[in-house]
Amino acid sequence: MIYFDNSATTQILPEVLDTYMKTSQRFIGNPSSLHRLGEQAGLLLQKSREQLAALLDVAPSEIFFTSGATEGNNWVIKGTAAAKRPFGNHIIISSIEHPSVSETVNQLAEQGFDVTRVPVDATGHVQPEDLQPLIREETILVSVMAVNNEVGSVQPIRAISECLAAYPNIHFHVDSVQAVGKVPVTDWLTDRVDFATFSAHKFHGPKGTGFVFWRQGRKIAPLLAGGGQENNQRSGTENVAGIVSMAKAFRLALTDSEQKTAHIRAVKDYLMASLASFDKVRIFSEHSDTSAPHILCFGLKGIRGEVLVHAFEQKEIYLSTTSACSSKKKVKSSTLLAMGVPESERTTGVRLSLDETNTLMEAEQFMIVFKQLYQQFSQINS
Numbered sequence: 501m502i503y504f505d506n507s508a509t510t511q512i513l514p515e516v517l518d519t520y521m522k523t524s525q526r527f528i529g530n531p532s533s534l535h536r537l538g539e540q541a542g543l544l545l546q547k548s549r550e551q552l553a554a555l556l557d558v559a560p561s562e563i564f565f566t567s568g569a570t571e572g573n574n575w576v577i578k579g580t581a582a583a584k585r586p587f588g589n590h591i592i593i594s595s596i597e598h599p600s601v602s603e604t605v606n607q608l609a610e611q612g613f614d615v616t617r618v619p620v621d622a623t624g625h626v627q628p629e630d631l632q633p634l635i636r637e638e639t640i641l642v643s644v645m646a647v648n649n650e651v652g653s654v655q656p657i658r659a660i661s662e663c664l665a666a667y668p669n670i671h672f673h674v675d676s677v678q679a680v681g682k683v684p685v686t687d688w689l690t691d692r693v694d695f696a697t698f699s700a701h702k703f704h705g706p707k708g709t710g711f712v713f714w715r716q717g718r719k720i721a722p723l724l725a726g727g728g729q730e731n732n733q734r735s736g737t738e739n740v741a742g743i744v745s746m747a748k749a750f751r752l753a754l755t756d757s758e759q760k761t762a763h764i765r766a767v768k769d770y771l772m773a774s775l776a777s778f779d780k781v782r783i784f785s786e787h788s789d790t791s792a793p794h795i796l797c798f799g800l801k802g803i804r805g806e807v808l809v810h811a812f813e814q815k816e817i818y819l820s821t822t823s824a825c826s827s828k829k830k831v832k833s834s835t836l837l838a839m840g841v842p843e844s845e846r847t848t849g850v851r852l853s854l855d856e857t858n859t860l861m862e863a864e865q866f867m868i869v870f871k872q873l874y875q876q877f878s879q880i881n882s
């Protein structure tokens with residue numbers, strides 16, 4: 501089996517799973533319980549919070565646990581909208597955000613919020629000079645992802661932060677899901693970022709666990725009301741084993757990340773150069789430092805992305821159409837649309853997403869199968 505779908509989800513690491521199991525078995529208490537078992541579970545949560553905070557160089561009180569990035573993105577956006585409504589109703593997002601951001605602002609638009617989408621260029625990057633003129637007195641939130649999940653474009657978060665420095669009342673949210681371990685933290689968690697959202701299963705942690713970095717002093721409304729967990733901001737019994745193992749996975753993801761990304765980029769470069777040598781292939785991801793090392797999006801002229809995905813599946817090679825989240829909804833890629841890719845090519849998009857466990861040999865095997873499929877499809881189309 502070759503697994504090239506790591507942006508959809510990653511396999512949990514054995515040592516992370518071990519932590520999950522041991523924590524589940526040994527720490528059975530509810531962190532809110534008054535007795536010793538509750539206290540022990542609560543201390544573990546605090547330790548995980550401190551570990552995550554130290555890795556991000558932020559305060560432990562700025563880390564809030566969630567069930568994942570969909571919840572985190574909904575919380576930051578809806579929470580900002582609710583808390584800041586008296587000051588304004590204008591929200592800016594990039595035109596290539598994940599549906600957990602774009603669909604959330606669509607809901608808010610139905611409630612009377614005014615949403616502006618900042619365009620991207622042909623390589624899928626927001627230009628800060630395009631963002632600046634869109635800012636108004638009523639703007640309450642700007643949301644731009646760190647790394648696009650469909651084509652891998654790395655957004656200029658530092659430059660956008662500089663642009664937003666003059667507007668301290670606007671919340672700046674960065675969906676950081678695809679950046680962990682792939683782009684240095686310092687590139688996207690700038691002093692101007694108020695909120696950053698994360699999902700553990702994208703960095704070899706367990707599914708159903710995530711966290712939000714929430715800068716002290718910013719105000720958002722709680723998303724979930726209830727027992728008052730997470731400092732009264734996110735109610736619900738904490739997923740203790742998930743959180744403890746997420747903290748471990750996050751530490752491992754950031755360990756030796758330069759070495760790991762150099763390896764991933766070498767595999768991606770090989771795939772990119774090999775695919776580009778075929779006449780009917782169009783590469784949608786950029787070949788540069790402003791493209792994440794692990795995501796490569798391409799299309800084969802005249803062949804729908806899902807056809808290629810299923811053809812590779814027959815050979816036990818696992819890929820996605822442009823994003824796993826929207827593939828079952830049969831929506832065409834919003835990122836390719838925003839990049840100005842013509843309609844006929846948008847349906848062809850296929851995404852390879854790599855991680856450090858993938859090898860050059862797997863990439864070579866992928867290319868052998870690709871060559872066979874290319875010949876088959878060329879015969880059908882000729």
Ligand code: PMP
Nearest residue numbers: 568569570598649675677699825
């Ligand atoms: N944002 C981005 C950029 C993503 O790639 C994903 C996962 N596809 C999410 C948010 C949502 O993460 P989850 O499904 O784990 O909630």
